[in-house]
Amino acid sequence: MNAIGTxxxxxxxxxxxxxxxxxxxxxxxxxxxGRTIFHPILRPVEKLVYKFCGVKEAEDMRWTGYAAAMLAFxxxxxxxxxxxxxxxxxxxxxxxxxxxxxxSPDLAFNTAASFATNTNWQSYVPETTVSYLTxxxxxxxxxxxxxxxGLAIAVAVIRGFARKSANGIGNFWVDVTRSTLYVLLPxxxxxALVFVATGSPENFLPYQHxxxxxxxxxxxxxxxxxxxEIIKQLGTNGGGFFNANSAHPYENPSPASNLLTxxxxxxxxxxLTYTFGKxxxxxxxxxxxxxxxxxxxxAGAFACNISEQVGNPHLAKAGINSQITPGQPGGNMxxxxxxxxxxxxxxxxxxxxxxxxxxxxxxxxxxxxxxxLVPMFNLLTGEVIFGGVGAGLYxxxxxCVIAVFIAGLMVGxxxxxxxxxxxxxxxxxxxxxxxxxxxxxxxFAALAANMSFAKDSYWNAGGDTITNLNNSGAHGFSExxxxxxxxxxxxxxxxxxxxxxxxxxxxTIGSAMLxxxxxxxxxxxxxxxxxxxxxxxxxxxxxFPTDSGTFVVLLIGVVIIVGVLTYFPAMALGPIVExxxxxxxxxx
Numbered sequence: 025m026n027a028i029g030t031x032x033x034x035x036x037x038x039x040x041x042x043x044x045x046x047x048x049x050x051x052x053x054x055x056x057x058g059r060t061i062f063h064p065i066l067r068p069v070e071k072l073v074y075k076f077c078g079v080k081e082a083e084d085m086r087w088t089g090y091a092a093a094m095l096a097f098x099x100x101x102x103x104x105x106x107x108x109x110x111x112x113x114x115x116x117x118x119x120x121x122x123x124x125x126x127x128s129p130d131l132a133f134n135t136a137a138s139f140a141t142n143t144n145w146q147s148y149v150p151e152t153t154v155s156y157l158t159x160x161x162x163x164x165x166x167x168x169x170x171x172x173x174g175l176a177i178a179v180a181v182i183r184g185f186a187r188k189s190a191n192g193i194g195n196f197w198v199d200v201t202r203s204t205l206y207v208l209l210p211x212x213x214x215x216a217l218v219f220v221a222t223g224s225p226e227n228f229l230p231y232q233h234x235x236x237x238x239x240x241x242x243x244x245x246x247x248x249x250x251x252x253e254i255i256k257q258l259g260t261n262g263g264g265f266f267n268a269n270s271a272h273p274y275e276n277p278s279p280a281s282n283l284l285t286x287x288x289x290x291x292x293x294x295x296l297t298y299t300f301g302k303x304x305x306x307x308x309x310x311x312x313x314x315x316x317x318x319x320x321x322x323a324g325a326f327a328c329n330i331s332e333q334v335g336n337p338h339l340a341k342a343g344i345n346s347q348i349t350p351g352q353p354g355g356n357m358x359x360x361x362x363x364x365x366x367x368x369x370x371x372x373x374x375x376x377x378x379x380x381x382x383x384x385x386x387x388x389x390x391x392x393x394x395x396x397l398v399p400m401f402n403l404l405t406g407e408v409i410f411g412g413v414g415a416g417l418y419x420x421x422x423x424c425v426i427a428v429f430i431a432g433l434m435v436g437x438x439x440x441x442x443x444x445x446x447x448x449x450x451x452x453x454x455x456x457x458x459x460x461x462x463x464x465x466x467x468f469a470a471l472a473a474n475m476s477f478a479k480d481s482y483w484n485a486g487g488d489t490i491t492n493l494n495n496s497g498a499h500g501f502s503e504x505x506x507x508x509x510x511x512x513x514x515x516x517x518x519x520x521x522x523x524x525x526x527x528x529x530x531x532t533i534g535s536a537m538l539x540x541x542x543x544x545x546x547x548x549x550x551x552x553x554x555x556x557x558x559x560x561x562x563x564x565x566x567x568f569p570t571d572s573g574t575f576v577v578l579l580i581g582v583v584i585i586v587g588v589l590t591y592f593p594a595m596a597l598g599p600i601v602e603x604x605x606x607x608x609x610x611x612x
Contacts, residue, residue, distance in 0.1 A: 029329040036287075040287070040294050047291055048294075048298025048299040049302060052303055066206060079195070085193065085194065087554075089196075091550075097169070097200070098169070098173060098542070105166065108158055109127045110132050112158045115158075116157060117228060118158075122153060122154060122155050128530075130527040133531065137534040138263070139167070140170060142170035142173075142514050143515065143516045144256070144262045145382065146267075146382075147524045148525060151266050159265065160252070164252045164256075169200075172200045174415050175292070178418045179194065180194050181418040181548055181549070182304065185444060189557065191556070208255065212251070212255050215258065215284075216254045219284075223274070224281070225248075225249050225250065226248050231246065232246065249266075249275060253275055254288070257285045257381065260292075262384075269383055270384060270385040279364065286375050289383070290410055293410040293411055293412065294410055296416070297313045300421075309442065309570060312576050313420055313424070319576070324398045328373060331393075332356045332366050332392060333348075335356040359390025360386040360387075369386035372385045372386065373386060373391070374398060377398075377402035378409040379407075379411060380415055382510065382516020383517075389518070397595065400599060401591075401595070403510055404595075412514060422548055423583050431578060432446070439568070444560065458590075461540060464508065465509050466591070469509075493522065494523065497602075498597065498601045498605065499598070502519060502598035506519040508533065511537045512540035
């Protein structure tokens with residue numbers, strides 16, 4: 025690994041570390057109804073929203089009411105998005121005259137499910153499929169909605185650990201309103217202007233036609249890019265205004281915008297770990313969770329960078345120099361932006377798959393087997409290595425419950441976490457969430473790997489024989505496995521060698537997104553509701569400290585072991601066997 029790669033990873037991590045405490049403190053103040061610097065301006069707006077929507081600010085919801093409100097909010101947004109995509113030909117702000125022929129019913133379902141679940145998987149080419157209005161209202165509005173929902177759920181789960189003898193875990197409508205007004209809105213107002221300053225367009229002009237130096241005609245797509253780019257990254261959504269996503273110079277104009285993008289992706293997920301510690305009354309607990317996430321992030325970032333920098337041994341055998349020289353970067357540059365190189369590309373890939381953000385500035389499908397294994401494993405952990413806004417924290421707290429349960433079994437006493445007895449119901453809910461995610465990923469991947477795409481079948485969108493939906497062999501299976509891991513993990517990135525815009529993949533990946541989002545949230549809200557009712561038990565000499573280095577190691581071990589035991593056979597059929605094939609090693 026070269027010095028540039030090491031420096032970029034460590035400098036980036038130092039910036040995130042410096043932001044974690046102030047961001048976490050601010051989030052805690054906002055979500056607990058404390059006074060912030062924006063109160064003089066935004067508090068009247070907040071009250072007006074409650075009055076207009078009939079929300080009782082002081083109402084405390086039980087977990088069932090909280091879950092019902094979350095589902096109603098998300099489903100209503102999904103239905104709106106589906107309808108707007110199918111009706112976009114009749115709506116304004118559509119200078120390209122896109123209509124239903126660009127978005128079939130199955131694609132509209134997949135896209136609506138994708139954005140409603142914070143996944144932003146895109147089976148379509150954005151700049152040739154959806155109008156400006158569809159982009160802004162049907163799709164980008166979910167960048168706000170789904171991020172606010174994630175923040176709200178995380179805080180509700182935290183309240184389950186922080187409260188004692190309480191029936192409620194907060195008010196969903198209040199949490200979503202505060203998340204939007206006090207957190208997302210101020211950052212996005214400033215951030216959008218920064219993206220404009222770095223070169224991202226913000227307009228409603230028709231696409232521009234230009235003549236290249238060779239005399240060819242080129243269509244230059246544009247639109248309200250900057251305002252969508254900021255919330256796309258801050259909300260860990262990842263859906264690109266352009267098909268090339270953050271490799272497109274309008275979405276990611278420079279190394280400065282690239283660094284800003286990476287900081288935005290981790291800012292809220294990292295800050296929430298400190299929010300957790302602050303709300304439960306012990307900031308060491310938050311730092312323990314942060315430490316576990318950080319260790320796994322750094323291990324993945326270094327492993328991915330090293331693998332790509334080493335490159336493909338077959339190139340060296342062919343007499344091609346793949347070493348770093350003053351004239352070329354060496355390693356595996358296939359699918360990577362020359363503006364960013366291997367170091368920034370692998371760091372981007374690791375961060376976006378850690379953080380449930382599907383944005384990409386290089387093509388993961390072209391990575392070496394181990395380089396591609398890292399982002400795939402990040403997805404298969406359940407996106408808990410910082411994870412999406414809110415989703416990473418409540419996913420990691422699920423593993424905290426499992427970890428203290430295992431620790432309790434080892435020492436022969438009832439497990440406790442933050443003074444709460446972890447009993448049968450809490451463990452059942454945590455394990456249910458784990459099993460649901462695994463069943464979705466492995467079940468759909470097995471179905472797709474064995475699916476017959478016959479001529480003229482319903483699954484064939486074009487009416488012709490479907491060939492080359494994905495590559496053959498181990499890499500082709502990796503593409504399928506990655507697709508369902510990305511969908512279930514609500515990430516949205518892809519091994520793009522898979523042609524996923526068919527009814528079969530649109531429907532199954534869309535279903536995986538809904539399963540991964542809502543069938544994980546509901547058990548965790550049930551767990552939070554159960555914990556909130558419990559009294560806090562004073563610590564004793566036999567209490568296992570969960571703010572220590574030992575617990576951090578245990579927590580990391582549980583995340584990795586659960587991932588390895590659940591997904592190792594599938595990964596062995598994909599990137600692992602491909603690695604052996606690349607090095608001409610025998611597999612048995």
